[in-house]
Amino acid sequence: MSSYQLVLRPPQGRFGWWGTGVLGLVILGFLYWAAVGSQINATNLWNGIPYMWDFMVRMMPPNPGFIEKLWRPALESLQVAIWGTLLGVAISLPISFFAARNLSPHPAIYHFTRQVLNCMRGINEIILALIFVAAIGLGPFAGVLALAIHGAGMLGKFFAEAMEDIDEGPLEAFRSAGAGPFKTFFFGVLPQVLPAWLGTIFYRLETNVRQSTVLGMVGAGGIGFELVSSMKLFQYQDTATCILVILAMVLVTDLLSSRVRSMIR
Amino acid sequence: MIKIEGLKKSYGGRPVLQGIDLEVKSGEFLVVLGPSGAGKSTMLRCINGLTPPDAGKIVIDGAIFDSKRAAGGRLRPVAMIFQNHNLVKRLTVLKNILVGRMAGMSSILSALQIFPTKDVEIAMECLQRVELTHKAMSRADQLSGGEQQRIGIARALAQRPAVILCDEPVASLDPKTSRVVLGYLKAICKEEGIAVICNLHQVDYAVEFGERIVGLSGGKVVFDDTPDHLTVDVVHQIYPGLEDPGVARVLRPNAGPRLVSNSLDPVALAASA
Numbered sequence: 001m002s003s004y005q006l007v008l009r010p011p012q013g014r015f016g017w018w019g020t021g022v023l024g025l026v027i028l029g030f031l032y033w034a035a036v037g038s039q040i041n042a043t044n045l046w047n048g049i050p051y052m053w054d055f056m057v058r059m060m061p062p063n064p065g066f067i068e069k070l071w072r073p074a075l076e077s078l079q080v081a082i083w084g085t086l087l088g089v090a091i092s093l094p095i096s097f098f099a100a101r102n103l104s105p106h107p108a109i110y111h112f113t114r115q116v117l118n119c120m121r122g123i124n125e126i127i128l129a130l131i132f133v134a135a136i137g138l139g140p141f142a143g144v145l146a147l148a149i150h151g152a153g154m155l156g157k158f159f160a161e162a163m164e165d166i167d168e169g170p171l172e173a174f175r176s177a178g179a180g181p182f183k184t185f186f187f188g189v190l191p192q193v194l195p196a197w198l199g200t201i202f203y204r205l206e207t208n209v210r211q212s213t214v215l216g217m218v219g220a221g222g223i224g225f226e227l228v229s230s231m232k233l234f235q236y237q238d239t240a241t242c243i244l245v246i247l248a249m250v251l252v253t254d255l256l257s258s259r260v261r262s263m264i265r
Numbered sequence: 266m267i268k269i270e271g272l273k274k275s276y277g278g279r280p281v282l283q284g285i286d287l288e289v290k291s292g293e294f295l296v297v298l299g300p301s302g303a304g305k306s307t308m309l310r311c312i313n314g315l316t317p318p319d320a321g322k323i324v325i326d327g328a329i330f331d332s333k334r335a336a337g338g339r340l341r342p343v344a345m346i347f348q349n350h351n352l353v354k355r356l357t358v359l360k361n362i363l364v365g366r367m368a369g370m371s372s373i374l375s376a377l378q379i380f381p382t383k384d385v386e387i388a389m390e391c392l393q394r395v396e397l398t399h400k401a402m403s404r405a406d407q408l409s410g411g412e413q414q415r416i417g418i419a420r421a422l423a424q425r426p427a428v429i430l431c432d433e434p435v436a437s438l439d440p441k442t443s444r445v446v447l448g449y450l451k452a453i454c455k456e457e458g459i460a461v462i463c464n465l466h467q468v469d470y471a472v473e474f475g476e477r478i479v480g481l482s483g484g485k486v487v488f489d490d491t492p493d494h495l496t497v498d499v500v501h502q503i504y505p506g507l508e509d510p511g512v513a514r515v516l517r518p519n520a521g522p523r524l525v526s527n528s529l530d531p532v533a534l535a536a537s538a
Contacts, residue, residue: 169351173417176313176345177424178368186376187364191355 055236062240070226074245077222080140080215081208081253084147088208089201091152092117096159103163103189114157121153125211129220140221147208147215155204162196163189195264202257209253213246223249266291267312267343267428267460272321274304274311281307283484285321289477291427292458294451296465296475300504304484305464309430312462313343325427340368344421346450348433350413354406358397358416361405362388365423391419395449411442418449422457429454431463435470443467447474468500469515493517 011020095113097103104110125146132142166189174184216224223246230238272285281304289295299305311318314331323330325342344365352361366384367375374380392398395415400408405416414434421429431450435443447463451474454461465471471478472492480488480503488499496518501507 167354169347169349170353172315173345173347173351173420174364174367176315176341176343177365177420178339178341179364179370180368180372182372183367183370183375186372187356187360187367188353191353194355 058236059240061237062244063235063237064241066230066235066238066241067245070223070241070245073216073221073223073226074249076140077212077216077224078209078249080143080147080221081205081212083144084151084208084212085201085205087144087148088151088155088204091148092156092159095152096156096163097185099156099160100163101160102166102168114160117153117156117160119153120149121157123150125150126214126218129215129218133219138219140215143212143215143220143222146220147211151204151208155200158200159193159197162193162200165196166192198264199261202261206250206254206257210250213249266326267462268324269312270322270324272308272311272323273319274307274316275319281484282311282318285481285484285486287462287479287486287489289428289460289462291460292455294454294461294463294474294476295479296463296471296477297479297481298465298468298471298488298503299481301466303481305481306432308481309345309432309462309464312428313341313345313430315345340366340424340426342427344424344426344429346414346417346421346429346431346434348436350410350417352405352413352416352420354404356405357402358392358405358408359385359388359401361416362391362420362423365391365420387425388419388423391422392416394422394453395419409442410438411446414438414446415449418446418453422453426459428460428462431461433464433466436466443470444473450474468495468512471495472515472517 011017013019015022095117098105098109099113099117101110104113128146128149129143132145133139136142136145170192171184171188174188179187212222212224213227214224216222216226217228219225223242227239227242227246230236230242267287267289269285269287272282272287273280274282285308287295297305297308307316310316311321312323330342353364363380363384366387370380370384389398389401392401395418397408397412397415397419400412400416405413408416417434429450434450435446438446447470450461450463453459463475465475472495475492478488478490478492478495479486480499482503482505487502488495495516497513497516500512500516
């Protein structure tokens with residue numbers, strides 16, 4: 001019969017096994033605290049299963065006739081996503097230049113722009129959409145602006161990081177040839193970052209298509225409005241059609257976008 | 266002709282260049298030898314302003330060359346060739362060479378990929394000079410290492426410079442390719458009458474290609490003469506503590522060593538006295 005033995009590297013810290021034990025207890029306590037706060041409850045989940053089933057049954061079969069009313073808002077979502085992405089690129093491009101450590105004119109400017117980008121990215125699209133709906137009124141343009149601002153925060157960070165990763169040797173060649181800053185950027189930096197930038201833009205487009213489908217819930221245009229109203233009217237078969245259409249939109253953009261991204265070399 | 270006077274540079278209190286005086290004639294191929302950290306690269310970078318020198322003066326064909334003031338839209342008289350060629354990999358060969366002519370070009374037109382015909386013709390001539398005309402529309406990263414360095418030479422040549430600085434141009438190439446690349450450089454130096462200052466770390470190439478060799482050690486010129494004055498003793502002085510019995514085989518000394526008098530080395534001082 002084969003025998004077994006425990007192979008463990010003893011903790012290297014000052015407090016040995018006691019330290020490890022205390023740390024383990026602290027982590028367990030922290031997770032318990034979070035579970036209590038979020039009212040995680042297995043009984044509730046179990047008791048809820050029949051209702052979930054009921055909901056599923058009432059969604060079946062999806063109502064194909066509802067597509068008639070759905071394709072317009074679905075296309076609107078797509079339009080919002082496209083212009084949300086483009087505006088995001090337009091806003092982030094000039095900012096990103098100052099947020100790249102190696103190209104920023106001054107460390108203070110670099111840190112400041114980084115924080116601006118963090119703030120833009122820190123606010124959720126739905127919250128931004130609520131603000132813009134209040135500011136400029138109901139409709140898809142509020143959604144475009146919400147996606148643009150949040151997206152610009154993310155795009156700017158990624159654009160800047162791509163510029164930080166470039167090979168700076170060629171830039172020295174531009175400097176020693178006396179080419180000015182614009183030409184150095186255009187022929188020295190841009191060719192190096194273009195693949196990464198395009199990849200980021202298409203990734204953002206994917207995210208924006210996903211996000212644009214829920215913007216309608218707060219009145220910022222698109223298919224999300226139909227989703228919420230069908231649920232409020234207890235038309236669950238219409239809701240099911242909505243969900244399927246959203247799923248199709250997201251899957252198709254993901255597929256197209258990943259194709260495009262793999263084509264860029 | 267380029268004249269370097271009293272070039273000094275220190276990093277954080279540590280002197281790297283302790284007053285370099287050097288004069289290179291048009292069409293002269295000067296090789297700079299020296300151990301890593303002797304200040305070879307710093308010297309070249311101080312000459313063309315990539316690194317601002319602490320003190321010193323650069324005079325090119327009688328005019329003072331100030332890299333800061335030279336920035337304003339005119340082609341610079343000093344071109345540089347880098348160890349890892351520093352081409353933009355995703356640009357075509359032709360555009361990489363056009364970089365050499367970009368000073369003073371319209372930003373807007375060049376962004377639209379429109380370049381003056383005269384500059385394109387000069388770029389093609391330079392490409393012809395390194396015999397890679399057929400690669401004009403290839404992307405730079407499709408070329409071999411030796412070919413990429415030849416494009417680096419063409420880009421420097423496109424500047425129509427009075428001086429070309431080469432920082433270890435063949436350090437990452439195999440011996441056969443190295444000879445080809447140095448051959449192009451030397452031929453261009455002679456035919457175009459360009460002063461070339463070429464950092465090398467291979468003593469054999471220095472002897473083979475250099476018309477004049479400058480030994481740099483501890484930020485000072487310790488040797489400045491033709492290759493036939495480069496003796497084993499001098500090599501040992503440039504590379505203190507060198508243990509390479511084979512170095513004598515590549516040297517072709519015809520005369521005794523003539524060391525530069527400003528060296529601190531007592532042996533050198535005695536020799537020059």
